[in-house]
Amino acid sequence: MGKGIIRIFQTIGAAFKEGDFRCRISFLLMGFGQLLRGQFVKGAAFMLLEGAFIKYMVSFGARYFSKLSTLGTVATQKVRRKTIYGDNSFLILLFGILTVFVILAFAVLWYLNVKDNYEILKLVREGKKIPTNKENLASLFDKNFDKTLLALPVTGIFVFTVLPIVFMICVAFTNYDKNHQAPTNLFTWVGLENFEHLLSFGSSGMGRTFAQVLIWTLVWAFFATFLDYFLGLAVAILINKKGIRFKKLWRTLLVVTIAVPQFVSLLYVMKMFANDGLINGYLMKWGWISSPIQFWVDPMLARITIIVVNIWIGIPYMMLIATGLLMNIPEDLYESARIDGASGWQMFRKITLPYMLFVTGPFLLTQFTNNLNNFNVIYLLTQGKPLSMKLAENAGNTDLLVTWLYKMTVLDTNYRMAAVIGIMVFIVTAVVSLVVYNMLPSVRDEEGFQ
């Protein structure tokens, strides 16, 4: 990293010192050198981009960028019947961040321009031929095909993921909530206040709620991952067993839960477990219970029910994966174990399980992080309910961090705290991933596959 930066400055310095007038003018007027050397397409592209950058900054970017430190000072007001428009913190923050990225992108472009000029110069001095316009364009489908392929996806990810995430990270340090909705009420930077609020265990702080939701999120992810994993493995072994017929049929029957859209199946299952639902209805009719089991009302029972329903969702998925992998275990391993008099359980523990854990280590990790953010199962089943008076900000007893975040955004427009929670989710995911990833035995060199 450090070396790379040094090399960048070396190139710029060398280009200036050794460069001719074409090269040096290109420092200010991008694409000048290329144009004079006959590379019209590239030169014109650089020049147009520089023009666009200047136009953007003058007519748009600078205005927002300059207010980024305060997020606006003049609120929009109504004086008698006239509306006097002021600043809009939301726009200032969003376009301010955009401008920062545009400036960075321009810096990179400027460097590419200088480097390109310098390289052309070197070619000329060595007496080699400069690539023609046609060759330049053709290289986009050959040597530089990666740029063609990645241009659109990277732009999409930038606009629809990077920009919004940076925006929300910034919101975590402002007081943007329902009392500060621009443009009538501006919001501004408040430093670490929101984080302090989240982690304070006083009567007004959210510390206790956060701790409870966080613990439940981790407990849920643990059970949802490992119960599904082992039960799915068990089902796969059962179906794979010698002497069991219609293997394909059994698998297909289970796979239906993957195929049917979750909102249909989960909403139906949610109703099945309701107080007036099928399960309670039949249990009462058969006289096994006298009053309905409060599946979704009792906090502890609700949590257990969610985990059980999730097994229903998760087993088929794991079963599919395990089926393929189980067949990869060499049969003679089992054969020799059998000769040594090993029981089925011993073989499972000494052969099957270690192999599976080794091969599916990374998969388990992704499953775990996915479950930390498993919005659909929780939201469709309980929406985080049962609610509790003890919890702050509408949090319920089965809320995960993400469903809580969602509720804060949609119900309460408490964006400042939602942003903080989002950052917390990121931290939890990142920490879990890093710690587990380094423990995995199967982390191998990526190039090793090729």
Added chain:
Amino acid sequence: MKKKKIAGNIVSYIVLILISIVWLFPFFGLFLQSFRSYDPKVEYGGMVDYLVPKTFSLDNYRFLFSGQTNFLKWYANTLIIAICVAVIQTVIVLCVSYALSRMRFSGRTFLMRFWLILGMFPGFLTMICLYFLLKQFGLTQAGAVPGLILVGTASSGMGYYVCKGYFDTIPKALDDAARIDGATRARVFFTMTIPMSKPIIIYTALVAFMAPWCDYVFASYVAFGHDESFNVAVAMTRWVWTNDYQGYFTRFCAGGILIAIPVTILFMCLQKYYVEGVTGGAVKG
């Protein structure tokens, strides 16, 4: 010994049959209840505590097709979104995977690591910002369908893992041989890699096609309050969450069946590719 084996097999069959019943029961229930009328004169349309309807009727299906609600419109919306997302996402994923698997350019590992970290942020974090961006282009409420297509595909480049893993297993020597013969990278990609990647293309498209059917979060936020641009998940979730006395539950069941059957059949036909994809993805992580 043999007796023990047979006994073991019988136990296994019993367990398998029990599992199958548990797994299929909700769908069976959904199917039966979709035939219970919601007309109060015939039967109650809310949640009841019995499985088999007392009188079978097609009222729910009639209601859905009668134009009293926008059901057909919702269905069409979802179908359009799903098809567009499947096509565009597959193209993007193929491009990104090929570039990352075959080309070595500066910033490649940085890009992969950066996307990995980016993926650790919860998706809903971006919701209000995305809403604002879409609104600028008029892609919310009435324009929610193209808006949702845009949101669904814009960041799909980050989901390259499985596909790249597949490309990595295609020997590089093939590429090199073609390139020595004078083929450009683009030609190798279009005429060699893509035809060889049928399973992974089908897998990617299938997964992308399935996702919009369950998209509740973004769809409800982007289409907020505009009935005509709801997708099925948003519109019908509303039916379940309204109070039971309105009796919309059986109509939800009927709609659920109409959605589940085509999607399930499609999935079952392409199941082979799906299994290949998830197994490959699981091993390579």
